[in-house]
Amino acid sequence: MAESFTPPIRLTRRHLLGASLTGIVLSRPAIPRAQESPIRIGFPVPLTGPYATEAQDQVRCAQLAVDEFNASGGLNGRRAELLARDDKLNPGEAATRTLELIEKDKVDFIVGSLSASVQLAVNNVARQRNVIYNSISQSDQIDALPDWSRTTFHEAMTPHMTAGAVGRYAFGKYGKRVVFLSADYAYGAEMVAGFKAAGAPLGIEVLAELKHPLGTTDFSTLMPRIAALKPDILCLCNFGRDQQIAVKQATDFGLKRTTRIVIPVILYTARLAAGPQAYEGVVGGTSYYWGIESSVPSAKAFNDRYRHAYDGKVPSDYGALGYAGVRAVLAGAARAGTTATDKVVAALEGMKYDFYKGAETYRACDHQAVQSLFIVESKSKDMSGPADVFSVLATDPANEASLLSCSAEGHAS
């Protein structure tokens, strides 16, 4: 019976084999790469797993940057091409994908990643092969030696910047008695350190530093302890589902009556998923919120292009970083007039740009994007639509003083 089905299958397989053999034969000879070959950008992000929503928006935004570049004529006619790959939120997988992108696809640049460990893995592979990597997720280490290299750029914010800006705002406004509740891993520790660094000159009093394991579902033993301390501020240094549950249980325990809940990074996507009640009154920092378009013209332009391309929706914060990260390396290539690594690095160093959130620049010593940061409060009423989730309380302007100093990161200057 199976025999009668084999001919068509064989035929297709033969076609496939033939096609792939032709492909191999054609790609094998060392033909010098023609000027018209596209500029290829490898984009490893976690398309599956807990951050899939954010990652998919990053791809949408990155594609927008590529389309824009191509529509404006590319680099002397050379078009750009985005190669999105699933890094599965796993550093080993990300390293393999990066090797694939560099060795097989011969990408000119790598942009992407959505976790500290993954970006450090991608960076390690890219720097060894002298390929420019622009990271779009938070990490302090990537700016510092020994991880940093000349080809490393960091478009995202660092925990130091984020916690610092949020801390300066919150400690000045809501009070100095603080309790930290952090997830027991690198991200939590870095955020707590950032808050303390910002709070020290303001004279904050740390009442307690509580840690919980990753993936905690029950905070009910911790909440009464926190409530008994009556802090002015509860800093929640955790992420994703941990954060959603912690915020919800803090609300249920009535903590919000006496205490302001402050979060270093408040995600647009997480707030949408959790709903307005849980996050009501929570204050946090974000690299981007579409609502700044009323005062920032480049944000308006970016939002409009996104709305036009994707059914009137608005971009998320991490998505926008995908846009800026890709657009930055393309702008660098355009300025350098080539994709050669050294020339593009030189073009990007100190480059001033305003792609989507106001003026930014890559600091010379560590290639960190000096950028503004927005303090937002989650809304539960007076919302003009489902996307209207935050009100912008303050803007922490782009300022090099908000960054860790070059010498603290181990750089010469």
Added chain:
Amino acid sequence: MRRDAWIARLTPHRAALASLFLLVFPLFMPFKAIAVNILIQGLFALGFNLLYGYLGLLSFGHAALLGGGAYACGIVIVRFGMPWWIGIASGTLAGMLVAAAIGALAIRTRGIYFAMVTLALAQCLYFVAYQAVDWTGGENGLRGVNVAGISLLGVHLDIVRPLVRYYFVAAFVIAALFVLSRILASPFGAAMEAIRENETRARACGYDIAASRWLAFVLSGGFCGLAGALQAIHLGIVPVETLYYTTSGLAVMMTLLGGMGTFFGPFIGAGVFLLLEEVVSLWTVHWQLLVGAVFVACVLFFPRGLWGTLLAGHAR
């Protein structure tokens, strides 16, 4: 019958045949990094198979052996600036040491209890690595295991180049294949299979069951530790996930997919699994669904694994 005769004739040359295959293998691969991954995961599964396939001990703690090797190699290179060959030697040794320690504690239990004890001890090691940030980089993983050039007898090898890296790793894997073949052909290999088939009888014949199991575990650790060291050099990083229990699960899955108790099955399992993941995840984000379905189908229709079924033929 003819098939059996062929298999019997070729078995003494299994290591050489497998090596020949590995030498031409990268030519058929979509990219070299995945070929290297298949080599390394295949070696890892091979180490696991030594214990599970040939001795019948199901360990769920092999991540500790792979990760122990990877971290040992990475730490001597990154923290002490040692050359690559010391890294590989330390990785192999560390795999054996971790196996010796876990084995000493777990070897007297059997069946599901052995699986649970090994799983628990491996998780202990995971949390140690997670906390020892100064040594292991903690959650961020150990970065900078960058071995750029290797000088061997006056010849300079640039292992950043994909094909050179493949053959560099393949050299170690091929050596491991010959060592494994030798172990299996030795009296100790026969004793392992005897214990697997009938433990009571093996004991009655005078074999020291506990010592044999422990030795097999340590040897298994050597192969897995080597795989870990090669992985550290290949990827340039040691992710803390290497020690996580899902890595142990991967070894079980690849071995079952290829065929437990077969010489080359683990490589087939590793190859099929990683290629499937690679191909499917390129066109859908729901790749896990399809890979899972294929695994279920394999367990249902090829209980001996793909390679095992091929060897056994249709007759059985």
